[in-house]
Amino acid sequence: MTGIEEFIAGVPKCELHLHIEGTLEPELKFELAARNGLTLPYADAAAMRAAYEFHDLPSFLRVYYEGMAVLLTEQDFYDLAWAYLSKAQAQHVRYAELFFDPQAHTSRGVSFDTVIRGLRRAVLDARRLLDVRAQLIMCFLRDFSAEYAMATLLESLPYKEWIVGVGLDSDEHGNPPVKFAAVFERARAEGYLLTMHCDVDQENSTEHIRQCLEVIDVDRIDHGVNSLDDPALHTEIARRGLGLTVCPISNGYVRGDLGHEAIRRMLDLGMRVTVNSDDPAYFNGYVTENLLALSEAITISPQDVLQLERNAFEVAWLPNSLKDAYLAELAAYEQAR
Ligand code: ADE
Ligand code: ZN
Secondary structure: OOHHHHHHHHOOEEEEEEEHHHHOOHHHHHHHHHHOOOOOOOOOHHHHHHHOOOOOHHHHHHHHHHHHHHOOOHHHHHHHHHHHHHHHHHOOEEEEEEEEOOHHHHOOOOOHHHHHHHHHHHHHHHHHHHOOEEEEEEEEEOOOOHHHHHHHHHHHHHHHHHEEEEEEEOOOOOOOHHHHHHHHHHHHHOOOEEEEEEOOOOOOHHHHHHHHHHHHOOOEEEEOHHHHHOHHHHHHHHHHOOEEEEOHHHHHHHHOOOOHHHHHHHHHOOOEEEEOOEOHHHHOOOHHHHHHHHHHHOOOOHHHHHHHHHHHHHHOOOOHHHHHHHHHHHHHHHHHO
16 A cells, blocks of 8 residues: 555544445345345346446436335344444544435335434444444435425424434436425524535536525535636635535546546635545445545645545534544544654
């Protein structure tokens, strides 16, 4: 391993953009399918992986939603999250915020209660047994109606203590942030923190980012790379100190390059850019691989890696005392090198 590879492998990490359903590896799909009496249309995990082929957001989302059919019981959701959190521990992820898509399950007859109880139990076990901290962010699927999102928000309220915030994901085309203004206003009133996907190079990307800032008043933006296209947007994001959760390998699938130049520019502009993994089972890379891919595409120094992780811990949805403890771990890592 080169110096920077070793540095990346060992650095304490904070993952802020990770769809838990996007961590469902083919091997686990086969295991869950067998347990649930389902047959998958592939000979084995390798054949399934070989059939993954996406070139933009809709083509990825089709495969992503199809894959979830094997998730049926509370134990399935536990196993999914436990597998990810174990992997996270091995990569020195100290804290992770996990997106989950309840409507991708309730829309096929799996109850909200089943989903969240399985995920919650894995989060508790990871804290106790792996020394990895995690919190859940509930995402609404933006290609469903605002009414369905509102119903899902109301359904989540009895479990409010288990959910730190809400997000918005799925197909952005024709589904702008303002479509969900009332839902996010209610979510804020209920005490949830707010984030939204502004995927790379979508139709009306900059207008969607503007709506996130001016209409929704988000606490964070997922991706948000196109904020660099408009100085008014990136200046405002920097002024507010908002975090941007960028996912290089995922960007590579959706737009053809890793967005590495954008990450360099954001670092240079002092924006709180972070590096994350999005859907690692589909894009073939967890957070370490994303940092490595970045370091292969551009020259990044250990100081840049530290800055990316510092940014992530600073914008994490944690109390200051915990942020400080993680930032101290980062400082100790730097000192020890
Ligand atoms: N859901 C899961 N991954 C996503 C992504 N990269 N963009 C939008 N919605 C998603
Ligand atoms: Zn995402």
